[in-house]
Amino acid sequence: MNTKALGISTIVSIWFVVAITIIGELVKPFKDFLASLTGHHWVTKGAGALVLYILLYVLLARLVYDSDDTKPIYGAVLSAVAGGLVLFLFFALHFLL
Numbered sequence: 001m002n003t004k005a006l007g008i009s010t011i012v013s014i015w016f017v018v019a020i021t022i023i024g025e026l027v028k029p030f031k032d033f034l035a036s037l038t039g040h041h042w043v044t045k046g047a048g049a050l051v052l053y054i055l056l057y058v059l060l061a062r063l064v065y066d067s068d069d070t071k072p073i074y075g076a077v078l079s080a081v082a083g084g085l086v087l088f089l090f091f092a093l094h095f096l097l
Contacts, residue, residue, distance in 0.1 A: 009060060
């Protein structure tokens with residue numbers, strides 16, 4: 001396993017889900033399009049994130065040298081926390097306003 005490629009793929013996938021979640025909430029036709037693909041917009045987001053993650057890992061595992069560098073792993077953890085916070089704040093403000 002190439003941990004650097006795993007970390008980068010995780011970071012990109014997290015922010016992909018954050019971005020399409022916010023876009024979907026602001027642009028109803030986009031959310032409807034996501035729902036039309038699999039029956040529910042969250043299923044499409046999950047499937048899209050999984051496909052993106054796998055494709056990125058396969059590509060990056062061939063392009064990025066694996067090292068003992070832990071920055072991508074810490075970046076993935078930080079992205080998960082920050083992405084969750086961004087979504088929480090977005091939905092809190094969206095609900096309140």
